[in-house]
Amino acid sequence: MQLLDLTLPSPEENLALDEALLSAAESGDQPVEVLRVWEPVDPLVVIGRASRLHEEVNVEVCQQRRIPFLRRASGGASVVTGCGCLMYAVVLSYQLHPELAALDVCHQYVMGRLQKSLAREVPEIDFQGTCDLTLDGRKFSGNSLRCKRTHLIYHGTLLYDFDLTLIPELLRTPPRMPDYRQQRPHESFVTNVPIPRDIIRQRLLEAWETSGEMVDWPRDLTAQLVAEKYTNPEWTSMR
Structure with missing residues (x-):
């Protein structure tokens, strides 16, 4: 698996790059697998593909x-990210992993790897809901x-030193909640994991056994997606 450790200048470019990969x-015509790691400089709200913005x-x-608030190409609910929140994305091939066509297997495969790797630092880390990592139920x-x-x-978020007060300020109570949340508000549901950024990054690289860096990333396609989708207000406000 190749490694792409790259944060682009704008939030639109960063979301577009994940889709472009x-x-x-x-x-x-050949299977491609990539781990991308990046981190926004400033706060950013990212909504799911099917989320209702307001x-x-x-x-x-x-x-x-x-x-800024932008819509991503994948599903799930809205999140707040920014400095102190490491982002990752992993592209996986069905040819190499045909079992991942089953969504429950896919969640277990990816979350299981992340949990096992990060639990080397904090053994209490748990995998709850469909695809959440938690510490003490948060x-x-x-x-x-x-x-x-x-x-x-x-792809997803890893909060390690994030300003958690931004989350209830910028997000409403989600319309859908996992059972383990027990209707808790953002303030008592979300936390930072006490692992330094460099250690989280290293554990990600070990979890996915990266070998070599991706140099020829899809620059032109990223720019095209920025121009046609991620800077288009209709894409973000379509629901």
Whole structure:
């Protein structure tokens, strides 16, 4: 698996790059697997592909604070990210892992690897809900995926030193909650995992057994997606 440790200048570019990595893998005639690691500099709200913007996001607060909100290409609910939240994305091939066509197996495969690797630092880390990593019942990693014909992308957040007060300020109470949340508000549901960023990054690389860096990442496709989708207000506000 190749490693792409790359944070692009704008939030639109960073979301577009994840989608471009999946599309580029789909367009090739050989299986491609990539681990990307990145981290936003400033706060950013990212909503799921099927999310209803005004149902999940405090849009007015985001606008007042000039915090961007963008829609990603994968499912799941809205998240807040920024400095102190390490982001990862892993592109996986069905040819190499045909069992991942079953979604429950896919969640177990990816989350199991992450949990096992990070638990070397904090043994109490648990895997709860569909695809959350938790510590003492509080979530520090939310994840989502998008499946295509030959590849999938699985990506998510890893809160380690994030300003957690931003989450209830920028997000509404989610319309759907996992049972283990027990209707808790954001303030008592989300936490930072006490692992330094460099150690989290190293554990990610070990979990996915990366070998060599990706140099020829899909620059042109990323730019095209930014121009056609991620800077298009209709894409973000379509629901």
